[in-house]
Amino acid sequence: MKDYKWGILGLGTIAHDFAKALNKHHGNIYAVASRSQEKAEAFAKPYAGAKAYGDYDQLLQDNQVDIIYVATPHVNHYEYIKQALSKGKHVLCEKAITVNATELNELVALAKEKQLVLMEAMTIFHMPLYHKLKAMMTANQLGVVKTINVTFGSYKPYDEKNRFFNPELAGGALLDIGTYALSFARYFMSGQPNQVFTTMKPSSSLVDEQSAILLRTSQDEMATISLAFRAKMPKRGMVACENGFVTVEDFPRAQEATIHWLDGRTEVIRMNDSDALINEIIAMEQTISGNDCSYLNVTRDVMKVMDEVRSQWEIERRNK
Numbered sequence: 001m002k003d004y005k006w007g008i009l010g011l012g013t014i015a016h017d018f019a020k021a022l023n024k025h026h027g028n029i030y031a032v033a034s035r036s037q038e039k040a041e042a043f044a045k046p047y048a049g050a051k052a053y054g055d056y057d058q059l060l061q062d063n064q065v066d067i068i069y070v071a072t073p074h075v076n077h078y079e080y081i082k083q084a085l086s087k088g089k090h091v092l093c094e095k096a097i098t099v100n101a102t103e104l105n106e107l108v109a110l111a112k113e114k115q116l117v118l119m120e121a122m123t124i125f126h127m128p129l130y131h132k133l134k135a136m137m138t139a140n141q142l143g144v145v146k147t148i149n150v151t152f153g154s155y156k157p158y159d160e161k162n163r164f165f166n167p168e169l170a171g172g173a174l175l176d177i178g179t180y181a182l183s184f185a186r187y188f189m190s191g192q193p194n195q196v197f198t199t200m201k202p203s204s205s206l207v208d209e210q211s212a213i214l215l216r217t218s219q220d221e222m223a224t225i226s227l228a229f230r231a232k233m234p235k236r237g238m239v240a241c242e243n244g245f246v247t248v249e250d251f252p253r254a255q256e257a258t259i260h261w262l263d264g265r266t267e268v269i270r271m272n273d274s275d276a277l278i279n280e281i282i283a284m285e286q287t288i289s290g291n292d293c294s295y296l297n298v299t300r301d302v303m304k305v306m307d308e309v310r311s312q313w314e315i316e317r318r319n320k
Contacts, residue, residue: 004285005030007065007089009056009080010072011043014094018069018121021277023047033059056080060087067092067284069121073163075170078103081118085110090117092284096179099170101303108296117288118296119280123252124183125295126279128271133239133246133257134188142259143242145188148223150181150251153233160205164229172207172315173229174306180252182302184237185215185223192301193217196308203229206315213309252276 006022008015011034022029029047034040037054044052053059060068060083068084070077070093078098084091085107097120098104111118124130136142154177156164163169164176186192193215203209213225226233237251244261248254253276259267283293 002289004066004288005064006067006069007031007033007059007062008069008071009033009059010070011039012071015071018071018277019043019047021275022281024275025278025281031059031062031065060084060089065089067288070094073169074099074175078107081107082110085114085116085118088114088116090284090288092119092121092280094121096175096303096306097299098303099175101300101307104300104303108300117284117294119284119287119294120296120299121280122183122295122299123276123280124180124187125298126283126293127254127276129254129257129269130187132269132271137188137241142244142246145190145221145239145241147221147240148185148188149238150184150223151226151233151236152177152181153228153231155232156229158203158230165203165205165207167205167207171205173211173227174208174309178211178225178227178306179302181225181227182305183298184251185225186298186302186305188239189217189221189223190219191217193223193305196305196312198309198312200313208313208315215305
């Protein structure tokens with residue numbers, strides 16, 4: 001496989017985690033970019049030979065860069081993905097990949113036109129644990145999926161200037177943590193939900209603070225999703241099938257799942273997954289090399305559901 005050169009655009013907390021994973025997997029990082037030269041140099045310092053750009057455009061103009069990892073706030077994803085694709089770069093972007101399906105569909109079309117790979121950095125799609133569970137369902141060991149339940153609550157101190165609660169920065173629980181929960185549910189469903197029901201409690205700034213979502217597919221699979229920004233809830237996923245049900249704690253980065261069989265037995269499935277972000281790196285590079293691991297169609301399905309949910313809430317979202 002080709003030795004791809006990665007550039008990191010946006011140097012927040014998740015970018016530090018990704019840089020460590022990239023360094024662990026490849027042994028080096030090609031370039032990083034911030035709006036501050038000082039911040040870029042400080043970020044690059046632990047990685048010998050990494051270029052530090054104090055301007056995003058300098059990274060995008062670098063002809064040596066093969067892949068751009070976008071780690072800015074999601075309100076800016078559309079802008080930087082479009083620029084990167086236009087410069088001939090493959091793009092791995094943090095979630096939520098865009099703020100609506102219109103933006104995503106435009107970017108998918110551009111990537112196809114340029115013969116480039118666009119992928120969302122959603123850990124769930126690339127973790128061996130989930131691949132194992134899905135294989136057990138496909139082989140009919142667990143049987144047909146009946147219902148899915150996902151909870152995710154993350155307590156955030158209220159501050160209208162913070163992106164979590166700022167409507168101008170596409171704030172709200174749905175785009176921040178709901179994308180994980182919906183991706184978990186959609187991953188185990190056999191198709192796109194064709195029925196969506198939801199209710200929501202807004203914050204004082206009118207972004208979604210707490211919500212419940214009910215999904216149903218044409219195969220009568222159902223999913224219930226509970227989200228909260230002002231209450232701590234477990235990051236727990238449950239998939240009930242004909243022959244038993246599966247529970248997964250801390251599902252965005254889980255390494256084990258418990259199967260509860262109909263006869264009362266329990267079985268723990270463990271997978272050695274030392275770094276979920278390395279799975280994303282491998283999946284991205286394999287997809288570029290011709291082995292599609294992107295799950296882009298599932299990402300698009302999730303974005304369509306989020307659009308429908310926000311439509312029912314009648315919340316206006318910042319568009320491009």
